[in-house]
Amino acid sequence: MFDARYSIRSHVAGSLGVGNVGETVTLAGWVHRRRDHGGLIFVDLRDRSGLVQAVFDPDASGEAFVMAERIRPEWVIKLTGQVRLRPEGTVNPNLQTGEVEVIIASAEVLNVSETPPFEIDTAIETDETLRLKYRYVDLRRPEALDALILRDRVTQRFRKSLEHRGFIEVETPILGRSTPEGARDFIVPSRLNPGEFYALPQSPQLFKQLLMVGGVERYYQIARCFRDEDLRADRQPEFTQVDIEMSFVTQEDVLAMMEEVMHEVMREASVDLVTPLRRMTYADAMDRYGSDRPDLRFGMELACLSSLFADSEFKVFASALGSGGRIKGINARGAGDWSRSKIDALNQIALDAGAKGLAWVAFPTEGDVRSPIAKFFTDEEMAGLKEALDVELGDLVLMIADAHDVANEVLGVLRLHMADELELEREGFEALWVVDFPLFKWDAEEQSYSANHHPFTRPFDEHVGSLEDHPLETLSYSYDLVMNGLEIGGGTLRVHDAALQRRILGILGHDESKAEEEFGFLLEALSLGAPPHGGIALGLDRLVMVLAGKSSIRDVIAFPKTSSGACPLTGAPGSVSSRQLRDVHLKRD
RNA sequence: GGGGGUGUAGCUCAGUCUGGUUAGAGCGCUGGCCUGUCAAGCCAGAGGUCGCGGGUUCGAGCCCCGUCACUCCCGCCA
Numbered sequence: 001m002f003d004a005r006y007s008i009r010s011h012v013a014g015s016l017g018v019g020n021v022g023e024t025v026t027l028a029g030w031v032h033r034r035r036d037h038g039g040l041i042f043v044d045l046r047d048r049s050g051l052v053q054a055v056f057d058p059d060a061s062g063e064a065f066v067m068a069e070r071i072r073p074e075w076v077i078k079l080t081g082q083v084r085l086r087p088e089g090t091v092n093p094n095l096q097t098g099e100v101e102v103i104i105a106s107a108e109v110l111n112v113s114e115t116p117p118f119e120i121d122t123a124i125e126t127d128e129t130l131r132l133k134y135r136y137v138d139l140r141r142p143e144a145l146d147a148l149i150l151r152d153r154v155t156q157r158f159r160k161s162l163e164h165r166g167f168i169e170v171e172t173p174i175l176g177r178s179t180p181e182g183a184r185d186f187i188v189p190s191r192l193n194p195g196e197f198y199a200l201p202q203s204p205q206l207f208k209q210l211l212m213v214g215g216v217e218r219y220y221q222i223a224r225c226f227r228d229e230d231l232r233a234d235r236q237p238e239f240t241q242v243d244i245e246m247s248f249v250t251q252e253d254v255l256a257m258m259e260e261v262m263h264e265v266m267r268e269a270s271v272d273l274v275t276p277l278r279r280m281t282y283a284d285a286m287d288r289y290g291s292d293r294p295d296l297r298f299g300m301e302l303a304c305l306s307s308l309f310a311d312s313e314f315k316v317f318a319s320a321l322g323s324g325g326r327i328k329g330i331n332a333r334g335a336g337d338w339s340r341s342k343i344d345a346l347n348q349i350a351l352d353a354g355a356k357g358l359a360w361v362a363f364p365t366e367g368d369v370r371s372p373i374a375k376f377f378t379d380e381e382m383a384g385l386k387e388a389l390d391v392e393l394g395d396l397v398l399m400i401a402d403a404h405d406v407a408n409e410v411l412g413v414l415r416l417h418m419a420d421e422l423e424l425e426r427e428g429f430e431a432l433w434v435v436d437f438p439l440f441k442w443d444a445e446e447q448s449y450s451a452n453h454h455p456f457t458r459p460f461d462e463h464v465g466s467l468e469d470h471p472l473e474t475l476s477y478s479y480d481l482v483m484n485g486l487e488i489g490g491g492t493l494r495v496h497d498a499a500l501q502r503r504i505l506g507i508l509g510h511d512e513s514k515a516e517e518e519f520g521f522l523l524e525a526l527s528l529g530a531p532p533h534g535g536i537a538l539g540l541d542r543l544v545m546v547l548a549g550k551s552s553i554r555d556v557i558a559f560p561k562t563s564s565g566a567c568p569l570t571g572a573p574g575s576v577s578s579r580q581l582r583d584v585h586l587k588r589d
Numbered sequence: 590g591g592g593g594g595u596g597u598a599g600c601u602c603a604g605u606c607u608g609g610u611u612a613g614a615g616c617g618c619u620g621g622c623c624u625g626u627c628a629a630g631c632c633a634g635a636g637g638u639c640g641c642g643g644g645u646u647c648g649a650g651c652c653c654c655g656u657c658a659c660u661c662c663c664g665c666c667a
Contacts, residue, residue, distance in 0.1 A: 128659075
């Protein structure tokens with residue numbers, strides 16, 4: 001409840017209405033706008049609650065009127081006066097307080113202001129770097145503040161909902177140790193231990209598992225996480241996770257709990273999350289949408305055309321199938337009249353995404369088919385293609401013939417690109433669980449297996465026996481919460497058996513001594529009565545971004561960094577003195 | 590590390606393709622007038638390292654090379 005308690009005011013500006021008529025009120029805030037009519041001055045007074053019109057009339061107070069002639073936008077003032085109904089015909093229906101005004105009896109300047117670097121509360125989209133440099137001015141825009149308010153509501157709701165379900169919030173260290181795998185660490189030199197470094201946490205993953213071993217059973221934390229990687233519109237070097245872990249649970253328990261909590265959280269943004277959420281296996285998501293975080297707000301699903309073209313005379317198709325690949329396609333509805341150059345651009349996108357080429361067939365008008373390859377198709381194949389992709393006049397079919405995963409991924413990229421190009425409507429919230437991720441993936445560059453999620457993910461019980469024999473076929477108890485094509489959160493059941501954890505680390509290339517050195521403390525904990533456990537971590541910034549309808553994570557962070565990781569306001573990162581470097585035993589290049 | 594976009598007045602932008610008088614507009618700002626406005630109005634005025642450096646040219650905001658910042662994307666982000 002934001003009101004005038006504990007302040008020098010009697011009321012807040014935005015709360016005034018016809019119910020206050022006749023009352024003498026004291027307000028404080030910023031000069032939003034001044035309209036000087038010579039013999040009468042209007043000032044819009046702004047505080048966090050909103051705007052109210054103050055009227056300075058020399059007949060009411062000559063002293064206040066003289067002050068009003070001096071004041072300028074963003075000056076900080078305190079006003080006392082009587083609330084009255086506005087004269088007939090001067091009501092402002094666009095203003096919450098538009099039925100009333102305050103006739104000022106006395107006024108005081110609490111602080112002056114230079115002319116602000118940009119105008120507040122205009123429709124003008126000001127350069128973001130400038131807004132960030134003067135973020136404290138920018139935040140006076142209700143739109144900017146509203147995002148922080150929504151973030152607060154969401155955060156508080158997480159706390160309440162989790163607390164009601166028996167979770168306790170525990171803080172874990174910010175100064176930790178660097179662990180292999182994962183993102184690049186931010187590192188902090190240790191003064192007391194020359195040559196050694198702390199690492200800032202990429203997530204509290206290991207600590208929350210240790211809390212489960214410690215019998216906490218239900219833990220959560222609104223945790224700051226740090227990753228020294230390149231930035232994106234939805235990625236900052238420091239970000240916040242709602243980190244959750246539970247003991248004695250199945251995957252279904254975690255998902256059910258999370259759905260209930262998410263339903264309550266999203267109500268804060270007036271979104272009715274329909275539960276239970278739809279579930280889709282990783283394999284299905286890749287097959288149907290070419291992505292492990294499919295945007296279900298539009299269709300354009302991938303269709304498998306391999307059997308249709310099993311006997312194709314088209315060499316590209318035949319050789320792809322011959323080497324065990326697939327032929328898959330999507331129907332870009334309404335792009336049938338695209339020019340050759342626009343389609344060539346699509347081809348380039350396909351090449352960049354890893355395909356060897358893009359096959360396409362356009363159906364611009366009745367009886368007309370444009371395609372460099374349709375001449376290789378039999379009538380049956382053409383009819384089958386139309387049926388498989390439900391082709392209508394004006395459609396454009398895009399096909400990729402390649403290895404199964406390449407065909408899926410490339411078409412997934414093209415699907416999103418075409419949705420942008422065709423400006424497909426993408427409204428509302430489409431959330432789902434993507435489940436059953438493979439435990440490992442093959443890292444061609446490193447010529448080794450790496451963890452798909454993280455090294456502590458528990459494989460399917462029925463796959464444990466064949467871990468070493470068929471690593472890539474091992475599925476895991478894992479789940480990502482996907483909303484509107486964004487990964488909002490992800491989690492797994494964890495390995496709670498030390499021997500199994502050792503085997504997995506072994507497959508990941510950590511021999512026994514390396515595993516002991518790097519994860520010895522975890523392995524020891526698992527051997528001292530670790531309960532079965534699992535959990536999830538949600539990206540709070542991304543979630544609020546989606547709920548606020550913003551396209552950048554920076555809009556929901558009070559003081560975000562630019563894409564080079566700099567803070568335009570404070571100038572961070574900055575240099576340090578030689579003395580500071582000496583203290584931590586570092587030398588400059 | 591790679592690719593695309595942007596950079597001109599305090600702010601938002603036009604001017605750049607096709608080099609040529611003193612670089613413009615709206616908003617804001619300053620001053621004046623004005624007692625019912627609410628993006629107040631009218632009049633006047635101030636305000637420019639055309640991101641930075643170099644080059645081509647008689648002449649560069651405009652062409653060329655380099656560089657910086659911001660931004661979007663790829664790589665990266667277990």
